[in-house]
Amino acid sequence: MRVSIERSGGFAGIAVRREVDGASLDELEAATLERLVHDAVSVPQPLPRPMPDAFQYDVNIDGHARTLIETDLPPEWERLIEWVMRRAE
Amino acid sequence: MPDSRICRCSIIPPHIFRNIAEHGDDQQRAQARHMLEESAEVRGERRALSLVSDALALPAGEKRRTIYDAQHTRVLPGKLVRGEGAKPTKDAAVDEAYDGSGATYDFYKSIYKRNSIDGRGLRIDSSVHYGVNFSNAQWNGRQMLYGDGDGKLFNRFTAALDIIGHELTHGVTQYTAALEYRDQSGALNEHFSDVFGILVKQHKLKLTAAKSDWLIGVGLFTKQVHGAAVRSMKAPGTAYDDKVVGKDPQPAHMKNFAKITADNGGVHVNSGIPNHVFYRVATMLGGKAWEVAGQIWYDTLTRRLTRDSNFQACADATYAAAGERYGAGSAPQHAVFDAWKAVGIDISAPIVASGPRLKVAKPTFTMPTAAAEVPMMPEAPARTRAARK
Numbered sequence A: 001m002r003v004s005i006e007r008s009g010g011f012a013g014i015a016v017r018r019e020v021d022g023a024s025l026d027e028l029e030a031a032t033l034e035r036l037v038h039d040a041v042s043v044p045q046p047l048p049r050p051m052p053d054a055f056q057y058d059v060n061i062d063g064h065a066r067t068l069i070e071t072d073l074p075p076e077w078e079r080l081i082e083w084v085m086r087r088a089e
Numbered sequence B: 001m002p003d004s005r006i007c008r009c010s011i012i013p014p015h016i017f018r019n020i021a022e023h024g025d026d027q028q029r030a031q032a033r034h035m036l037e038e039s040a041e042v043r044g045e046r047r048a049l050s051l052v053s054d055a056l057a058l059p060a061g062e063k064r065r066t067i068y069d070a071q072h073t074r075v076l077p078g079k080l081v082r083g084e085g086a087k088p089t090k091d092a093a094v095d096e097a098y099d100g101s102g103a104t105y106d107f108y109k110s111i112y113k114r115n116s117i118d119g120r121g122l123r124i125d126s127s128v129h130y131g132v133n134f135s136n137a138q139w140n141g142r143q144m145l146y147g148d149g150d151g152k153l154f155n156r157f158t159a160a161l162d163i164i165g166h167e168l169t170h171g172v173t174q175y176t177a178a179l180e181y182r183d184q185s186g187a188l189n190e191h192f193s194d195v196f197g198i199l200v201k202q203h204k205l206k207l208t209a210a211k212s213d214w215l216i217g218v219g220l221f222t223k224q225v226h227g228a229a230v231r232s233m234k235a236p237g238t239a240y241d242d243k244v245v246g247k248d249p250q251p252a253h254m255k256n257f258a259k260i261t262a263d264n265g266g267v268h269v270n271s272g273i274p275n276h277v278f279y280r281v282a283t284m285l286g287g288k289a290w291e292v293a294g295q296i297w298y299d300t301l302t303r304r305l306t307r308d309s310n311f312q313a314c315a316d317a318t319y320a321a322a323g324e325r326y327g328a329g330s331a332p333q334h335a336v337f338d339a340w341k342a343v344g345i346d347i348s349a350p351i352v353a354s355g356p357r358l359k360v361a362k363p364t365f366t367m368p369t370a371a372a373e374v375p376m377m378p379e380a381p382a383r384t385r386a387a388r389k
Helices: A027-042 A075-087 B004-008 B014-023 B026-043 B046-055 B092-112 B161-175 B183-205 B262-270 B272-285 B293-304 B311-326 B331-342 B379-388
Strands: A002-009 A016-021 A055-061 A064-069 B065-069 B079-083 B124-128 B137-139 B144-146
Touching: A002 A075, A002 B262, A016 A075, A027 A075, A055 A075, A055 B262, B065 B092, B079 B092, B092 B124, B092 B144, B092 B161, B092 B183, B092 B293, B137 B161, B144 B161, B161 B183, B161 B293, B183 B262, B183 B272, B183 B293, B183 B311, B262 B272, B272 B293, B272 B311, B272 B331, B293 B311, B293 B331, B311 B331
Parallel strands: B065 B124, B124 B144
Antiparallel strands: A002 A016, A002 A055, A055 A064, B065 B079, B137 B144
């Protein structure tokens, strides 16, 4: 499983790209990633509703692209995004 | 009598919230506003938002700030830590948010006679210490929130007054032109926030256009980042160039307009173009930028643009606004015309035959000999005919 996230916008407007490849993780981390992805895609995804200076996340999970806005992030997506951003730092 | 329980309903008849607005205490008003705005937002009804602000309006001239501490969570607003008139705390973020929102309120009130974000005395709420290492500041449609930054690349987001002015101006835009936050209208939304953000700072520091550095977000980057600021209005694209953060991507001319999907269509990128126009107008006119250039831009934002306005519409609107306030053919109007032209945008319908300070287009060729040999300019015969009538 491969998850990439491009974070754009925010006051500074500085784009950040992070990617995690499940194949390069140890078993425990790979399982965590899989669980976080499962939880995130299981909840209804809010429509991207642009808000001034809110971060925009373009999330790609195994070739499947989604756009989410910080202000409307469900907690499940927040957890996935936070984990990937930190793991890939 | 209204009490706080009423506010828990998602739909409240207008007569009840008017009643709350007149007789409720601060907390009841705030709750009513919160509920009504939320429901209006969910239903996508912008008009409802202005009804809310109508009903909960305060007497003119009141400045009210409330600062909350989100205590490193994302739960808003958080714990109340400083209200209007209360003494400074020992928390820099709290006091900067308080002082910065005060400076922004004072700026709009004293220069443009605008009473707070909505023009009707809206209380300015801010939450600091939002999230963990959160590298952002935002007006979320109802209130300000500020992160502490990650400490690696970004300092706390209350550190620069122009950031606070920028964010609160997103609120002003929400209540006025309501520029849609994507593509060109979104870049204009960003642009107006940068304009009034830097003007709040210039006004506070009593800086003329010539003395300002025209940089947005000085002090936001940590010392580890190679960059003076986040954006430059004077020279878009030159604010930073860093191994980790990358290079400032802002264009200063339409020929470099970025066609991208990230950042809602590059709203923080393409704002460089109108930003540079404002810088040019302000420095061409000289003096205090908030007085003439700022007034033209304020008139444009609050009276001449709509949610889908693009760069061309903004250019035409600033030109019309300059003509309305300072006269057709006036120096400010010429400055507006020239500044947009410099970034590759021509005013749609420039005034060509009136005003005492009219700048007449000159023939482009230069002949060293007598001007009498130059062919008559096209408008000359028309003028002659008009004179005969």
